[in-house]
Amino acid sequence: MSQQTLRYDVVVVGGGSAGVAAAVGAAKLGARTLIVERNPYFGGAATHASVLTICGLFAQREPLEPVVGGVGRRLLEKLDEIGKYYGPIRNPGSGNVIVPLDAEGTKFALDQLILEAGVEARLHTTVIGCDVERERIRAIHCFHHGGVFSIEATSFVDASGEADLAFMSGNGVRYGDEEGRVQAGTLVMQFGGVSPEVQLHRHQFTAAVWQAKRQGDTVLTKDRGMVVRLPGSQHVLALFADEAVNGLDSASLTQAEMSARRQAWAYLEAFRQHVPGFKDAYLVATGPSIGVRETRHVDGEYRLTGEEVLNAAKFEDAIARGGWPVEIHQPGEPPRYQHIRDRAYYEIPLRSLKARDRANLWCAGRVIDCDPTAFASARVMGTALATGHAAGVAAALQASYGEAPAAATVRAELQRQGAMI
Numbered sequence: 001m002s003q004q005t006l007r008y009d010v011v012v013v014g015g016g017s018a019g020v021a022a023a024v025g026a027a028k029l030g031a032r033t034l035i036v037e038r039n040p041y042f043g044g045a046a047t048h049a050s051v052l053t054i055c056g057l058f059a060q061r062e063p064l065e066p067v068v069g070g071v072g073r074r075l076l077e078k079l080d081e082i083g084k085y086y087g088p089i090r091n092p093g094s095g096n097v098i099v100p101l102d103a104e105g106t107k108f109a110l111d112q113l114i115l116e117a118g119v120e121a122r123l124h125t126t127v128i129g130c131d132v133e134r135e136r137i138r139a140i141h142c143f144h145h146g147g148v149f150s151i152e153a154t155s156f157v158d159a160s161g162e163a164d165l166a167f168m169s170g171n172g173v174r175y176g177d178e179e180g181r182v183q184a185g186t187l188v189m190q191f192g193g194v195s196p197e198v199q200l201h202r203h204q205f206t207a208a209v210w211q212a213k214r215q216g217d218t219v220l221t222k223d224r225g226m227v228v229r230l231p232g233s234q235h236v237l238a239l240f241a242d243e244a245v246n247g248l249d250s251a252s253l254t255q256a257e258m259s260a261r262r263q264a265w266a267y268l269e270a271f272r273q274h275v276p277g278f279k280d281a282y283l284v285a286t287g288p289s290i291g292v293r294e295t296r297h298v299d300g301e302y303r304l305t306g307e308e309v310l311n312a313a314k315f316e317d318a319i320a321r322g323g324w325p326v327e328i329h330q331p332g333e334p335p336r337y338q339h340i341r342d343r344a345y346y347e348i349p350l351r352s353l354k355a356r357d358r359a360n361l362w363c364a365g366r367v368i369d370c371d372p373t374a375f376a377s378a379r380v381m382g383t384a385l386a387t388g389h390a391a392g393v394a395a396a397l398q399a400s401y402g403e404a405p406a407a408a409t410v411r412a413e414l415q416r417q418g419a420m421i
């Protein structure tokens with residue numbers, strides 16, 4: 001069993017949208033940067049849970065208004081270069097602005113962003129612990145099939161989605177809302193065999209579920225879910241199979257994923273029987289992982305509130321914009337939306353990314369410090385690209401200066417890298 005120790009300026013834990021943006025942002029400042037990811041590819045929910053729509057890159061008003069630049073914009077450019085950028089569209093059901101994705105194109109585009117920025121990467125790597133000295137994380141300990149190894153760094157970014165590094169290091173974290181409740185998980189389904197000429201009407205899917213339930217189906221949980229046709233493959237993406245799941249617990253995840261796969265086959269049968277144009281439909285893929293929306297939140301230096309989100313708040317230390325409405329999912333229920341004032345955008349302060357109890361830890365993506373309402377907006381991938389970019393820049397500046405950088409310095413570097421703040 002190997003016991004090597006690696007050394008970097010910045011280490012990013014988690015290779016989803018937030019983690020990739022953090023790593024690229026740090027490397028563009030010249031920091032020697034490593035990104036660690038347990039899956040065999042980058043992309044997080046997009047590539048590992050088939051969440052093939054980026055939410056939050058645009059505000060919801062007319063005309064279309066981008067709110068994320070920097071690494072997020074560069075990702076879209078990369079997708080366009082390989083013919084896999086399909087532009088922003090309005091979801092015909094909710095009216096919200098999304099960017100459809102191709103899973104394999106997204107994996108490749110993220111690889112290219114990592115390589116071009118000079119980021120070093122370790123896929124197939126799980127963080128299992130860390131060392132803390134005088135309120136600073138000194139090193140993380142990782143496992144791969146070759147054994148255990150350690151990575152030392154000056155600054156760290158937790159983009160794990162579950163606040164794993166913050167938790168392991170002893171920084172304050174909390175699970176879900178004030179009562180420990182979390183949003184529902186959903187296993188995304190992809191259906192093939194549906195002609196591109198078939199129009200997708202949400203009420204037909206609702207009626208199909210009702211009819212299946214009248215005929216005795218007791219497996220199906222949700223009768224109103226998102227349905228969208230993916231450009232390119234023309235597969236139908238459907239979000240119906242909800243589960244109440246604790247994304248930190250392997251037993252809960254196992255039960256939820258097995259139950260949700262059972263739901264997927266039941267939904268397929270219901271749609272085949274009762275939705276026009278679905279007679280020859282087949283299940284292309286699920287997940288593979290259930291989409292976990294919420295687990296831990298990091299205690300940071302400032303907690304962004306739902307009131308601030310809904311009222312399009314602005315901050316002097318703003319480092320990112322959020323343009324997605326508050327979106328709350330409970331098992332078996334349709335999503336509940338609350339729109340930002342004027343369907344505009346709010347700003348996210350740097351303080352919400354800075355871990356309260358660990359001097360060299362920054363947070364990105366859905367683990368930043370938000371109350372439950374603010375979280376229901378800030379958690380989405382487009383916003384995660386923006387908070388990740390900011391966390392990576394802050395971490396690199398700290399590695400260079402030896403102390404946490406001033407917000408003005410972070411903002412200036414983000415603007416130099418093309419971010420929208």
